Amino acid sequence: MNRLGSATSPYLLQHADNPVDWWPWCDEAFAEARRRDVPVLISVGYAACHWCHVMAHESFEDEGIAAQLNAGFVAVKVDREERPDVDAVYMTATQAMTGQGGWPMTVFATPGGEPFFCGTYFPRQNFAKLLDSVTTAWTEQRDAVLRQGAAVVEAVGGAQAVGGPTAPVAAELLDAAVARLAQEQDRRHGGFGGAPKFPPHLDLLFLLRHHRRTGSPEALEMVRHTVERMARGGIYDQLAGGFARYAVDDTWTVPHFEKMLYDNALLLRVCTELWHATGDPLARRVADETATFLLRDLATPAGGLASALDADTDGVEGLTYAFTPAELADALGPADAAFAADLFGVTEAGTFEHGKSVLVLARDIDDAAPTVREQWQDVRARLLAYRDARPQPARDDKVVAAWNGLAITALARHGRLTGSHASAFAAVALAEVLAGRHIVDGRLRRVSRDGVTGEPAGVLEDYGCVAEAFCAVHETTGDGRWLELAGELLEVALTRFGNGKGGFYDTADDAERLVARPADPTDNATPSGLASVCAALVAYSALAGTTRHREAADAALQTVAPLIGSHPRFAGYAAVVAEALVSGPYEIAVVTPRPADEPLLAAALRHAPPGAVVVAGAPDAPGVPLLAGRSYLGGEPAAYVCRGFVCDRPVTDVADLVAALGGAPG
Numbered sequence: 001m002n003r004l005g006s007a008t009s010p011y012l013l014q015h016a017d018n019p020v021d022w023w024p025w026c027d028e029a030f031a032e033a034r035r036r037d038v039p040v041l042i043s044v045g046y047a048a049c050h051w052c053h054v055m056a057h058e059s060f061e062d063e064g065i066a067a068q069l070n071a072g073f074v075a076v077k078v079d080r081e082e083r084p085d086v087d088a089v090y091m092t093a094t095q096a097m098t099g100q101g102g103w104p105m106t107v108f109a110t111p112g113g114e115p116f117f118c119g120t121y122f123p124r125q126n127f128a129k130l131l132d133s134v135t136t137a138w139t140e141q142r143d144a145v146l147r148q149g150a151a152v153v154e155a156v157g158g159a160q161a162v163g164g165p166t167a168p169v170a171a172e173l174l175d176a177a178v179a180r181l182a183q184e185q186d187r188r189h190g191g192f193g194g195a196p197k198f199p200p201h202l203d204l205l206f207l208l209r210h211h212r213r214t215g216s217p218e219a220l221e222m223v224r225h226t227v228e229r230m231a232r233g234g235i236y237d238q239l240a241g242g243f244a245r246y247a248v249d250d251t252w253t254v255p256h257f258e259k260m261l262y263d264n265a266l267l268l269r270v271c272t273e274l275w276h277a278t279g280d281p282l283a284r285r286v287a288d289e290t291a292t293f294l295l296r297d298l299a300t301p302a303g304g305l306a307s308a309l310d311a312d313t314d315g316v317e318g319l320t321y322a323f324t325p326a327e328l329a330d331a332l333g334p335a336d337a338a339f340a341a342d343l344f345g346v347t348e349a350g351t352f353e354h355g356k357s358v359l360v361l362a363r364d365i366d367d368a369a370p371t372v373r374e375q376w377q378d379v380r381a382r383l384l385a386y387r388d389a390r391p392q393p394a395r396d397d398k399v400v401a402a403w404n405g406l407a408i409t410a411l412a413r414h415g416r417l418t419g420s421h422a423s424a425f426a427a428v429a430l431a432e433v434l435a436g437r438h439i440v441d442g443r444l445r446r447v448s449r450d451g452v453t454g455e456p457a458g459v460l461e462d463y464g465c466v467a468e469a470f471c472a473v474h475e476t477t478g479d480g481r482w483l484e485l486a487g488e489l490l491e492v493a494l495t496r497f498g499n500g501k502g503g504f505y506d507t508a509d510d511a512e513r514l515v516a517r518p519a520d521p522t523d524n525a526t527p528s529g530l531a532s533v534c535a536a537l538v539a540y541s542a543l544a545g546t547t548r549h550r551e552a553a554d555a556a557l558q559t560v561a562p563l564i565g566s567h568p569r570f571a572g573y574a575a576v577v578a579e580a581l582v583s584g585p586y587e588i589a590v591v592t593p594r595p596a597d598e599p600l601l602a603a604a605l606r607h608a609p610p611g612a613v614v615v616a617g618a619p620d621a622p623g624v625p626l627l628a629g630r631s632y633l634g635g636e637p638a639a640y641v642c643r644g645f646v647c648d649r650p651v652t653d654v655a656d657l658v659a660a661l662g663g664a665p666g
Contacts, residue, residue, distance in 0.1 A: 480623010
């Protein structure tokens with residue numbers, strides 16, 4: 001019997017009609033394996049995963065494979081986005097056994113959950129042979145299988161071990177991280193490393209903060225070049241906005257077409273900050289379009305942002321997005337089709353399958369003549385309307401707390417710096433969803449769907465990303481409620497997730513016990529739980545004026561200091577937080593009756609050092625510690641600049657404020 005029909009996860013529901021007798025992750029599944037004395041197949045993936053779909057079609061929808069599975073195994077399906085704790089433990093095992101990882105992840109385990117054979121995607125014929133081999137090993141070589149499982153669990157436990165502080169994160173360490181990134185950058189195409197190439201959003205945020213603190217032109221150029229190449233490549237949707245998960249080549253031309261909420265939230269921050277630093281019109285356009293994409297294409301009817309758009313449409317990767325010259329002519333007519341083919345790099349040979357081309361921006365448009373830009377906008381709108389009439393990719397509409405937290409922080413920053421009321425309003429509305437639906441009895445739940453809160457408990461990244469988001473909304477609105485909520489979440493993180501040595505586990509001390517307690521300090525597609533909590537601790541410390549939270553962030557960052565210096569590509573967000581600590585962070589309070597029109601606030605936002613917090617409002621505004629005890633000077637608005645809880649004299653003149661922030665008028 002397939003037991004996935006009542007699941008809330010869109011990924012599990014994709015498998016609800018398989019002939020496989022799937023179980024969701026639960027104690028009952030492992031009890032059934034013990035009762036039957038059979039191994040467990042743990043299959044981990046996510047709804048937008050292309051190769052998950054391929055393996056499902058080839059194997060899990062096949063009656064013969066299903067019969068093998070049902071006879072010899074208890075089969076368990078796991079949505080990695082819903083249960084990142086389960087995914088982390090078995091991904092560590094997979095990487096330890098094979099040297100690599102990815103999804104779909106295929107794990108064979110004992111009824112006690114100990115993994116003894118791991119892999120990723122298997123073609124149907126290979127998978128059928130593998131099932132036979134595992135069954136034979138389980139029945140004829142049980143002792144060897146159990147020894148293997150015990151050894152893997154021991155290795156996983158060692159890999160997940162959480163160390164204590166090593167050394168403070170100093171400016172020299174961050175300089176070394178920038179130098180290492182400079183060595184690894186692709187100077188021609190941007191980014192780091194070769195194909196497949198993922199958007200390095202966390203490293204770009206770090207480089208932007210480093211530039212803001214040091215003025216490093218090299219750090220800024222790495223960001224500018226990478227953003228330009230990505231934004232003009234096929235990894236960026238040239239018609240609707242939004243970035244795909246990764247490019248299969250090193251030129252950013254052909255994407256893996258899934259669009260993830262977390263990537264776009266983080267890249268929105270990157271483009272907003274790049275425009276803020278340089279005034280680059282491409283960065284501003286892409287930031288605005290990415291914000292629009294988030295709110296238009298990922299907003300769910302019940303509130304919150306959906307997790308992803310699928311890579312496939314009707315089982316075909318990229319079906320919605322690619323064009324031939326003939327299709328351009330059909331959509332636009334001959335004259336405009338020739339313009340579009342030249343602009344978007346569409347050729348008869350094509351850059352993708354079946355002679356189709358993924359749209360790129362083959363020449364600069366942001367500095368083009370007004371008439372060219374007008375034609376581009378017209379052609380773009382008509383092509384999008386034409387594309388919208390095609391079948392569209394499915395959407396994974398579960399709301400993940402951590403990823404919505406990343407989006408809130410990005411939208412709040414975009415709204416504040418660009419003046420976008422839509423982004424600012426959306427940040428607050430999304431925060432209301434998380435506060436009202438995902439916080440249950442003072443604890444975070446990781447997912448909701450269709451307005452219904454899911455059972456999985458929040459993991460460390462949920463607490464960190466949501467607390468940081470609430471701090472950002474507090475800055476934007478001046479509403480003390482958000483700072484209070486952030487503090488409550490951080491208290492749970494400190495008391496339930498801490499390891500007693502300065503570091504953190506990824507699951508709470510009262511969470512479900514797995515074969516190992518996950519504690520991965522590395523940043524990957526999203527910030528690690530440790531880095532996200534550190535970011536929230538630093539922001540909260542500056543906003544609330546508490547030394548305890550800063551000390552906790554200092555201690556946690558020390559545990560990953562060696563990683564920042566030697567492997568910054570896996571510690572980008574930790575380095576972002578470290579930049580804030582080395583800088584101060586600054587605490588800036590602007591006392592004014594009308595924040596929206598206040599020149600001092602505009603100057604503070606324009607010149608704030610990296611990681612600075614900026615609040616504005618009336619003296620002693622309730623729930624806003626940075627405004628406590630502040631007052632107007634001679635009846636005029638005033639700015640108070642502090643660093644490390646030590647304050648300069650207040651100023652009323654914009655030039656004096658800029659000087660206090662170490663900037664130059666501009």
